Amino acid sequence: MGEVMDRRPYVREMPKSWWLGQRRYTFYMVRELTCLFIGAYALVILVGLFRLSQGPVAYGAFVDALQGPFAIAFHLLALVFALFHTVTWFGLTPKAMPLRLGEKTVPGTAIIVAHYAVWFVVSATLLLVARA
Amino acid sequence: MSEPVLELEVLRYRPETDQDPVFQTYTVPYNSDWVVLDALTHIKDNIDRTLSFRWSCHMAVCGSCGVMINGEPKLSCHTFLRDYYPGKVRVEPLTNFPIERDLVTVADDFMEKLASVKPYVITEEDRPVSAGEHLQSPADLNSFKQYTMCINCMLCYAACPQMGLTPDFVGPAALALAHRYNLDTRDAGREERQEIAASNEGVWDCTFVGACSQVCPKAVDPAAAIQQTKIASTVDWYKALLPWGK
Amino acid sequence: MAKSNKPIVWSLFAGGGMIAAFVLPAMIFITGLAVPMGLLLENALAYDRMLALVGNPIGKLVLFGVIFLSLWHAAHRLRMTLHDLGIRSGRVAMLACYGVAGLASIAAAVVLLSI
Ligand code: SF4
Numbered sequence: 001m002g003e004v005m006d007r008r009p010y011v012r013e014m015p016k017s018w019w020l021g022q023r024r025y026t027f028y029m030v031r032e033l034t035c036l037f038i039g040a041y042a043l044v045i046l047v048g049l050f051r052l053s054q055g056p057v058a059y060g061a062f063v064d065a066l067q068g069p070f071a072i073a074f075h076l077l078a079l080v081f082a083l084f085h086t087v088t089w090f091g092l093t094p095k096a097m098p099l100r101l102g103e104k105t106v107p108g109t110a111i112i113v114a115h116y117a118v119w120f121v122v123s124a125t126l127l128l129v130a131r132a
Numbered sequence: 133m134s135e136p137v138l139e140l141e142v143l144r145y146r147p148e149t150d151q152d153p154v155f156q157t158y159t160v161p162y163n164s165d166w167v168v169l170d171a172l173t174h175i176k177d178n179i180d181r182t183l184s185f186r187w188s189c190h191m192a193v194c195g196s197c198g199v200m201i202n203g204e205p206k207l208s209c210h211t212f213l214r215d216y217y218p219g220k221v222r223v224e225p226l227t228n229f230p231i232e233r234d235l236v237t238v239a240d241d242f243m244e245k246l247a248s249v250k251p252y253v254i255t256e257e258d259r260p261v262s263a264g265e266h267l268q269s270p271a272d273l274n275s276f277k278q279y280t281m282c283i284n285c286m287l288c289y290a291a292c293p294q295m296g297l298t299p300d301f302v303g304p305a306a307l308a309l310a311h312r313y314n315l316d317t318r319d320a321g322r323e324e325r326q327e328i329a330a331s332n333e334g335v336w337d338c339t340f341v342g343a344c345s346q347v348c349p350k351a352v353d354p355a356a357a358i359q360q361t362k363i364a365s366t367v368d369w370y371k372a373l374l375p376w377g378k
Numbered sequence: 379m380a381k382s383n384k385p386i387v388w389s390l391f392a393g394g395g396m397i398a399a400f401v402l403p404a405m406i407f408i409t410g411l412a413v414p415m416g417l418l419l420e421n422a423l424a425y426d427r428m429l430a431l432v433g434n435p436i437g438k439l440v441l442f443g444v445i446f447l448s449l450w451h452a453a454h455r456l457r458m459t460l461h462d463l464g465i466r467s468g469r470v471a472m473l474a475c476y477g478v479a480g481l482a483s484i485a486a487a488v489v490l491l492s493i
Contacts, residue, residue: 008147009230009238014296016464022203025293028341032459038398039452039479041406042445046482048409049441049489052432056425063423066414075410082402089399092340095356096363103271115399123404130408130422297462336384339458362388369385 034085037078090115136162138217140171142183143224145231153231155222156180162217169197169208172223172235185235192349195283198290199235200224205290205347226290242286245302248328249310254321272317279312279357281350288344288354294337301337302328304344304354311357314364330365338362387454394451397444405444432493442490446483453479 019025051062065071093115094108137159145153158179160171169187176183187197190209197208202222213221229237259266288304289295295303310329314322328334338358345355412419421427431437453475460471 006147007232009232010145010147010153011230012153012227014228014293018293018296019462024343024346025341028293028339028343029459029462032339032455032462035452035455035459038402038448039456041402041410042448042452043482045405045409045441045445046486046489049432049486049493052425052428053489053493059425059428063413066410072411072414075406075414078410079403079406082398082406085395086399086403089395092342092359095345095353096359098356098360100275103274105274119400122400126401126404126408127419130412130419293462330382330385332382332384334382336382336388339462362385362392366385366389366392370389 031084031088034081034088037081038085040074041078041082086119090119136217138162138171138213139220140168140175141220141222142172142175142235143231144183144234145225146182147233162213164212164214164217166213167209168199168201168206168211168213168221168223171213171221172208183235184233193283195285198226198285198287200227200290205287207285207287207349210349226286228290228292228295229286237286239286241299242284242289242303242306245306246284246309249302249306249313249325250321251306251309251313253313253316253319254324255318256320266318268317276312276315279308279315279352282309282312282352283350285349287347287349288352291343291347293341293343294339298333298337300333302334304338304358305352307335307338307361308352308354308357311361314361326365326368329361330368335361335365390447390450391454394447394449394454397447398451401444402448429493432490438490438493442483442486445486449479449482450476 019029048059048062051058066075090112094111097111098108099106099111138161140158140160141155142158143153144150144156158171158175160174160179163170166174169190172183172185172187176185185197185199185208187209188194189196192207192210195207198205199208200206200223201208201211202216205226208223223235225231225235225237229239229242232238253266282305284305286305292301292304294301307329310325313319314325330336335358338355340355340359342355345353348354408419408422411417413423432441457471457475460475461468465471
């Protein structure tokens with residue numbers, strides 16, 4: 001019989017930059033960081049409502065401020081990230097909420113397409129109301 | 133003409149001599165029919181008998197030959213050299229597991245987590261054999277069949293960053309198996325499993341990276357199981373608030 | 379059953395993610411780009427219109443829902459992401475993320491009710 005050797009399991013530390021090396025993890029990190037823009041935009045609406053409560057002059061200043069180059073750049077970026085959030089969020093819905101009709105499992109793409117259809121109607125309605 | 137060859141970089145760790153793991157390069161004959169496991173076996177048989185690695189079935193069923201191949205968790209019996217040739221192939225033990233020796237990892241923690249979710253049918257009362265078969269319709273089977281395909285290869289644990297960040301996390305395969313038995317019409321053990329699955333170390337540590345499902349060689353989709361468990365646990369939580377809830 | 383308060387945190391996160399996915403792209407486009415850049419929707423944010431919208435109880439509720447859920451979604455995701463990035467002082471991150479979201483939501487309720 002061979003002698004029993006000492007065990008000395010080696011633990012590899014996870015590097016802090018784990019999300020940088022592989023596309024899969026970097027994609028995930030970008031997806032998670034969409035939250036910065038979603039949160040920031042919610043705060044912008046909050047500020048707008050606050051200015052609205054202060055009367056027409058204050059509110060007018062807020063609307064004017066939205067025209068600044070920094071504001072436009074922020075909203076452009078926010079739109080890109082918000083769309084990325086929408087696409088990634090809808091893409092995961094069939095996993096979280098699979099649908100079974102009787103014996104059949106509804107294909108995942110059908111669930112995703114249904115989300116886009118609702119999204120389209122909601123977006124179009126918002127735009128039409130804004131235009132009215 | 134010289135035979136084509138391929139370079140294999142293998143992470144070695146010999147606890148009695150190595151302070152830290154080191155890469156060792158082996159040159160093996162290139163054969164387009166070979167999988168990485170064949171190359172490892174060639175090394176062990178012909179070049180270096182001290183190389184340690186796990187394997188058993190050589191057909192993607194036993195789940196024991198999982199390693200990192202060029203940074204990606206894969207079954208070495210299921211990964212062809214031709215997909216890398218003429219490039220190098222870099223083989224490392226599965227991430228997020230301690231290394232026992234060379235490519236062999238310590239899987240005890242996974243085994244404990246797996247057992248903790250009671251991955252077997254639990255019935256309210258013991259069913260004697262004389263009670264006959266426990267019938268189930270094909271439709272019922274279909275609702276969880278994909279989760280039964282798990283071979284406990286732990287590739288999903290190697291792919292999951294939350295495993296590395298939060299070692300107490302129960303992890304993909306175990307939670308997928310909990311879900312599999314919860315969905316089984318013959319089973320009555322959900323409440324027991326929820327003790328683990330719906331605890332803080334259960335599904336809530338998951339941030340839906342989705343890597344587990346991408347690397348799974350059996351299309352189990354643990355990420356889906358975990359999200360569904362989150363939703364079901366949330367429904368439980370709100371139900372418990374209702375006066376007629378339990 | 380093991381009592382965890384995660385379901386409430388998570389369900390608000392998921393609800394916020396859903397709301398944000400459906401309405402934020404259009405809202406950002408309208409308030410942040412179309413109106414300021416004068417693209418077709420110049421009057422969308424006019425003072426009287428906004429006042430009418432917020433004056434309506436349903437308008438108040440919808441706006442509060444969007445703000446609160448978006449903020450909660452962002453706070454929870456940010457907290458998890460800070461952990462992913464290796465910021466281990468969970469308690470500080472938790473207080474900062476949920477704290478800001480909570481205070482801003484209260485502010486939103488106060489402002490909306492004042493109009
Ligand atoms: S879920 Fe897939 S990757 Fe994970 S252990 Fe089972 S078979 Fe392997």
